[in-house]
Amino acid sequence: MDQTPLVTIVIPAYNVAEYIDECIASATNQTYKNLQVVIVDDGSTDNTFERCNVLAQADSRICLIHEDNAGLASARNKGIESARGKYIMLLDGDDTIRLTAVEKLVQCATLHNSDLVVFDLCAVDSQTGELLPRTVMNPLPFPQIKQSNGEGCLHQIYSGHIGNYAPGFFYRREIFEKGGFRFSSDVLFLEDVNFVNSILPHIERIAYLSEPLYIYKCNRSGSLTNSKSVKQVRSAFSMLQRVITERKNTDADFPNYAVNLLFFLISCLPSLTDSDSKSLYHEVEKAIIGLSSSYFSRFDSHLKLKVLCLDLHLYPLFLKLHRKTRTLRK
Incomplete structure (x- = not known):
């Protein structure tokens, strides 16, 4: 050899x-x-x-x-x-x-x-x-x-x-x-x-x-992971929908993983005010709620809190506070 x-x-x-x-x-x-x-x-x-x-x-x-x-x-x-x-x-x-x-x-x-x-x-x-x-x-x-x-x-x-x-x-x-x-x-x-x-x-x-x-x-200036367009986030969302369909029943930890990724997509949207971002936000929101209806009991406590905020239409405020906290820490 x-x-x-x-x-x-x-x-x-x-x-x-x-x-x-x-x-x-x-x-x-x-x-x-x-x-x-x-x-x-x-x-x-x-x-x-x-x-x-x-x-x-x-x-x-x-x-x-x-x-x-x-x-x-x-x-x-x-x-x-x-x-x-x-x-x-x-x-x-x-x-x-x-x-x-x-x-x-x-x-x-x-x-x-x-x-x-x-x-x-x-x-x-x-x-x-x-x-x-x-x-x-x-x-x-x-x-x-x-x-x-x-x-x-x-x-x-x-x-x-x-x-x-x-x-x-x-x-x-x-x-x-x-x-x-x-x-x-x-x-x-x-x-x-x-x-x-x-x-x-x-x-x-x-x-x-x-x-x-x-x-x-x-934290590299100009890194591809720093800023995303609606087109990029929508591309990732389409891919995740396919992965979820193929993999959701293969592993007990997959739903937790998938919903965390969906929340990450929301955090990457450039804004929650323009029409394209709002439309995509609601599509991702629907996907999260759909998965949560079947797998909520498997989620960790932090993820359960995020899902509840989303379901009560409080997640944009949760996200805004999270971003503000990160900025202050820097």
Whole structure:
């Protein structure tokens, strides 16, 4: 068995010139050297591409691809399709990985003959450099198990032990080749929710590595996770409706997970005053009430309170107070 298989790190990059050098350095300076680093510049309008090009000229392991702006899903897919490694790791252009990450992930995947390895993440405030509590990413501790199948992994996601974040997995490339799995370009927000719920039911062998090998940057100015249009939120809502239909009877923790995501969509609406936002708000509200009518007893106390506020038409006030509290804390 090859103990040093080629590993491809896929880096989608869009307007991350301030962060991209550190991101790429965390990939190319790995203790594990047999790497292909595929950077997909998604039509950046700053000098991200120029920075990547300088670094690509200096390291033959870097493959730089430029495409017109088509979104995160398209950029990741382009990188996956260009991958030559036995394994694929996803790294967003404003994040970094520990220098021992690939070495440890290859060891874990080899030891357990895994199709996927799930590993832990940590969050850092990009403005201050402060290491943030793990609860910023996931409310519960990383699973204390070594292996499971895909349904077992989804249970860990639904119960809050690991997140929906696609870069939190180390993939055997065969998964993409044989299963044809890709990120959906039709989903403009919460792409990873759609992806993990699509791919994981088909995975047989998953290993778990509790070390926080991925460093996620929070509070980045201009980040794709900071502001959302009604179009993006509606795209995510349509996707969630499909996922709910397919998955609602598969796991006891799924309804709690799904309703939390629906509330998150409401919090991402740019306003609750314009007609498009109000219309979408009421559609999401209806979906929450519909799920709650069957599964309310399974919800935790905080979620029950939010549902009751929504049912009494008090949730906009609840949300306003929540946002005000967050602003004051900053």
